[in-house]
Amino acid sequence: MRIATYNINGVKARLPRLLEWLDETKPDIACLQEVKSQDDGFPVGEFERAGYGAIWHGQKSFNGVAILARNAKPVEAQRALPGDPEDEHARYLEADVFGLRVASIYLPNGNPQPGPKFDYKLKWMQRLRARAAELMAAEIPAVLAGDYNVIPTPKDIWSASAMLDDALRQPESIAAYRTLLAEGWTDALATHYPQGGVWTYWDFQAGAWQRDHGFRIDHLLLSPVVADRLIACGVDKDHRGREKASDHAPTWIELAA
């Protein structure tokens, strides 16, 4: 079973590319972020024609997450991260599908830092930790997939000295991410590629793609029983280089049946 996460940066602008990717790679589950569409503008019919059931949490202009499943409809388990009723951002969706609990996560970017956006990011990460701990305590087989907006180590960016002032590399952001790992979650790509050098994002600016100035911020975190089933993982890098591509590449894991 293949599970992918893909920050698509606008579902309407990327729809042809997205349908092409689904057809070429046939993930069983696809977690999407930065849908950038209101609920009623989500192209559910296009996905259904492609053989994918979908649930989504939309928002005008920004954010927005979705979960697609091949020849199945995910059963929604949680909409929005618990812990702050005043948080209106559409950044979290959780569903049961194919015997797994799957979350699609669009973690706040947090720039500029310091500032209120960075404070929001760190509070959001505390809430994610609490939710993840609930799933862990209940021993639910789970995959927390998405754009974490965290560069976990210096091996996860093209230059160890790049972006040091950025919210994605702050010690507080990295510590919050590492706390998840310390509590039993497995970073699938980090486990499979300990040497690093695997990117999932290349900025649109400054020729970052052409220079391979990327970094790794799209992560799949696996609960223990799911980690035991991990047989392969990777990044569909060539999709980043196509016409009208997102600035992220699809990132995936393969689980033993």
Place this chain on the structure above:
DNA sequence: ATGTCGACCATCGGTCGA
């Protein structure tokens, strides 16, 4: 230092977020 892109409002450019 800068380089791009999508959504939106409301046009044909500016603003925001990334």
